[in-house]
Amino acid sequence: MQFDGFVVSETGPVREHNEDSWLMDVDEGLFVVADGMGGHAAGEVASRLAVEAVRDVMLEGEDPDETRLLMDVMDPTDFLRERLRYAMNQASLRIRREVEVNPSYAGMGTTLVVLLIEDDTAHLAHVGDSRAYLYRDGRIQLLTRDHTLVQQEVDAGRLTPELARVVPHKNILTRSVGYHGSVEPDVSSRTLESGDVLILCSDGMTDSLDDSRIEEICGETHPEELSQKLADCAIAEGSTDNVTVAIVRLG
Secondary structure (H helix, E strand, C coil): CCEEEEEEEECCCCCCCCCEEEEEECCCCEEEEEEEECCCCHHHHHHHHHHHHHHHHHHCCCCCHHHCCCCCCCCHHHHHHHHHHHHHHHHHHHHHHHHHHCHHHCCCEECEEEEEEECCEEEEEEECCCEEEEEECCEEEECCCCCEHHHHHHHCCCCCHHHHCCCCCCCCECCCEECCECCCCEEEEEECCCCCEEEEECHHHHCCCCHHHHHHHHHHCCHHHHHHHHHHHHHHCCCCCCEEEEEEEEC
């Protein structure tokens, strides 16, 4: 299946620098968005290291035995998911090693959402609160679940999704790459259809745009202009963070 991609990454009106990093390799079908955290510019270091690690493992042939849990029975999809898990843990390891060399980076980490497309299948892996969406037939579908304290409260029924968007601690992560050590990403696969639009984004977009607003913007915007439109709307409607939006259009 043919596809193309578009990406926009904006610093936004409040932050002094952009701590988001991204990768868009249309030829290989690999797309990554990372949102770094940490003072003294450490966030942008963490997100860059994470993106580089995923690229090296998934595209550069770094394929050790650690990517295979059950080498004799694993089917191709399971094998690919294990490579994604391994890539994310390699990213975490690189970040921790960088902290050992540069103690001023202590506490840095990053979110990470990865999309790999093979034939007509999308493989997703994520840690943190950067998200992936599918826009199909005029409807938006969230493909990831945030790894945040607020999401845990929503899952437990102690907080409504509406209140979760406005509570002060909504961005406290329960999982990240680097800061939390070894990671267990959520990994999934799904069949794609011609006309599908996939969205990867940092929380700078979703902090100010809820799912219904994202769906509305998707419905009125050509895919080639969608990444810029979503970023512009997020900033115009109150985002105070860096905003990164990657769009993949199928068919």
